[in-house]
Amino acid sequence: MELLGIMLAILGAAMAAGWAGAGSAIGVGIAGESGAGVMTEDPGKFGLVLLLQALPGTQGIYGLLIAFFAILKVGLLGGGGEISVSVWQGLGIFFACLPIAIGGYFSAIAQGKTSAACIQMIAKRPEETGKAVILPAMVETYAVLSLLMSIILLNGIKL
Amino acid sequence: MPPAEQYGYAVARLRAMSVNLVEDSVLQRILESEDLEGALKVLGETVYSAWLVDLKGSGDFDRVIEAELVSVYDEVQRFVPDVRLVQLFRLPYDFHNVKVLLKSLVLLREGGERRFDLLTPLGNIPSDDLIMAMESEDFRLLPFGLHTLVPAALTLWEQTRDILEVEKILDTGLFAAMKKLAVESGIGGALAWVRGKIDGENIRNLLRIKRMDMDVSAAAGFLHEGGFLSKERLLSLLSEPVESWPRAIAFADVGRAFSDVQDVTDLNSLLVEMEKIIDDYVASILEKAKYNAFAPENILAFLWKKELEAKNIRIALVSVGNNTDRTLAKGLFRHAG
Incomplete structure (x- = not known):
C-alpha cells in the first residue's frame, strides 16, 4: 500500500509537468505561427515577437516546478532516506498537483491565442508594444494562481 | 475547412502586409499633383514602385495597378490555407x-x-x-x-x-x-460577402434599368439569384420612385447603405455614388472579422481592401490625367484603410 501512495504522488507530478507543458507547447505554437507570419514581412520585429511568443511558455515551467516539489516530498529526489507515504497522503499530493496541471494547460492555450492576437497588433501598430505585452500577461495571473494553490496544498500535506 | 488556428500565420502576415496599403494622405497627394508624371512620382513612394520601372508611358498606369494586384494575389495564394478565398476574388477576372x-x-x-x-x-x-x-x-x-x-x-x-x-x-x-x-x-463570412456582392450588383443593375425605363419582365433577366434580397422583392421596387427605395428595403443591410445617399433625384449621379456606397457596404460585411485574430474572413477583408485601393488609385490617376474636378474624384474614393 505504501508503494501505491508513492505512485499516486508520481502520477500527480507527471500530470503537472505533462499537462502544463503540453498547454505551453500549444500556446507557444499558436503564437509562433502568428510571429512567423509577421516576421515574413517585417523581420525587424523579431525581438518583440520572441517576447510575446515566450509568454505562454511559463506554464510549462510552473508545471515542472510543482512536479519537482511533489517528487522531492516523497523522497524520490535529493538523496534523503526513504519516506513512508500512505495512500491518503499520496492522493493528497496527486490532488495538490491538479491546479497547475489543469490551470496551466488551459491558461497556456488561452495565453497563446492572446499573444498571437497581440503579435498581429504590433504588426500594424508597433507603437502599442507596451499594451501588447500587458494583455497576455493578464492571462498569466490565473496560471500563477494555480501555481500558488498547488504550492500551498503541497505544503499542507504532512509526511 | 482547416481548423481556425491555421489562419494565425496567414492573418498575421496580412496584418503586416496591410501596413503597405496606400494611405489616404498619399491618395490626396496624387490628386494634388499637377500632371500624370507628378502623380506617378508620388505613387513611386509606395509598393507600386516595383512595377513603375516597367511603365512604357504615363498613360499605361493600369498595367502597374494590375501587376501589383497579380503579385498580391499570387503571394496570398501561396500561404493561405484555403485557396478558394483567393479564387473568389480572381473569378470575376476569369x-x-x-x-x-x-x-x-x-x-x-x-x-x-x-x-x-x-x-x-x-x-x-x-x-x-x-x-x-x-x-x-x-x-x-x-x-x-x-x-x-x-x-x-x-x-x-x-x-x-x-x-x-x-x-x-x-x-x-x-x-x-x-x-x-x-x-x-x-466559411460563413465568405458566403455573406458573395451574397452582399450579389445584392450590390442587383441594386446597381436595378438603377440602370430604372434609368432606361425598362419594363419589369425584361428587367428580371438582369438580376441574379443568391443575394440577401430576393429577385421578386427587388423587381417590386421598379414600380416605385427611387426616393422610396431606401425605405422599402430598409430591413436589409444593403438598404441601410442607401441612407448614405445624398441626392436621389439625379439618377446619373446616383449611379456613380452608389458604386462607392456598394463597395463600402461589401467591405462592411467583413468588418467584424478584424476583431478575431484567426478568422479566415480577414483574408477576404484584406483582398477587398487591396481591390478598393486599386480602384482609388485608378480614380486618382484618371482624374489627374484628364484634369477633371479633383473634389469629385475625392468623393469617389472608397474606404480602404
Whole structure:
C-alpha cells in the first residue's frame, strides 16, 4: 500500500509537468505561427515577437516546478532516506498537483491565442508594444494562481 | 475547412502586409499633383514602385495597378490555407477574359481582329490556357462551370446575335460559381460577402434599368439569384420612385447603405455614388472579422481592401490625367484603410 501512495504522488507530478507543458507547447505554437507570419514581412520585429511568443511558455515551467516539489516530498529526489507515504497522503499530493496541471494547460492555450492576437497588433501598430505585452500577461495571473494553490496544498500535506 | 488556428500565420502576415496599403494622405497627394508624371512620382513612394520601372508611358498606369494586384494575389495564394478565398476574388477576372475571348471569336468570324490585349492576368485560369480552349473550342477542362457555360453562351449568340443576352448568362454563371466556391469553403463570412456582392450588383443593375425605363419582365433577366434580397422583392421596387427605395428595403443591410445617399433625384449621379456606397457596404460585411485574430474572413477583408485601393488609385490617376474636378474624384474614393 505504501508503494501505491508513492505512485499516486508520481502520477500527480507527471500530470503537472505533462499537462502544463503540453498547454505551453500549444500556446507557444499558436503564437509562433502568428510571429512567423509577421516576421515574413517585417523581420525587424523579431525581438518583440520572441517576447510575446515566450509568454505562454511559463506554464510549462510552473508545471515542472510543482512536479519537482511533489517528487522531492516523497523522497524520490535529493538523496534523503526513504519516506513512508500512505495512500491518503499520496492522493493528497496527486490532488495538490491538479491546479497547475489543469490551470496551466488551459491558461497556456488561452495565453497563446492572446499573444498571437497581440503579435498581429504590433504588426500594424508597433507603437502599442507596451499594451501588447500587458494583455497576455493578464492571462498569466490565473496560471500563477494555480501555481500558488498547488504550492500551498503541497505544503499542507504532512509526511 | 482547416481548423481556425491555421489562419494565425496567414492573418498575421496580412496584418503586416496591410501596413503597405496606400494611405489616404498619399491618395490626396496624387490628386494634388499637377500632371500624370507628378502623380506617378508620388505613387513611386509606395509598393507600386516595383512595377513603375516597367511603365512604357504615363498613360499605361493600369498595367502597374494590375501587376501589383497579380503579385498580391499570387503571394496570398501561396500561404493561405484555403485557396478558394483567393479564387473568389480572381473569378470575376476569369469571366472578364471569357467575355473578351467570346467577343474576339465573334469579331473574328465577322472579319474583325482578335483583342487579346484586353485580357487580364488577374484570373485563376492562365490566359494562354483560356485562349487555347477558346481557339480549339475544347471547353471540357475549363473550371468553375465554364465548360458548360461557354458552349451555352456561344449557342445563345448563334441563336440571338444579342451580346447583352450572352453577358447576362455569363454574369449569372459568375455569381453562381462564386456562391458555389463560398459554400464549399464552409466559411460563413465568405458566403455573406458573395451574397452582399450579389445584392450590390442587383441594386446597381436595378438603377440602370430604372434609368432606361425598362419594363419589369425584361428587367428580371438582369438580376441574379443568391443575394440577401430576393429577385421578386427587388423587381417590386421598379414600380416605385427611387426616393422610396431606401425605405422599402430598409430591413436589409444593403438598404441601410442607401441612407448614405445624398441626392436621389439625379439618377446619373446616383449611379456613380452608389458604386462607392456598394463597395463600402461589401467591405462592411467583413468588418467584424478584424476583431478575431484567426478568422479566415480577414483574408477576404484584406483582398477587398487591396481591390478598393486599386480602384482609388485608378480614380486618382484618371482624374489627374484628364484634369477633371479633383473634389469629385475625392468623393469617389472608397474606404480602404
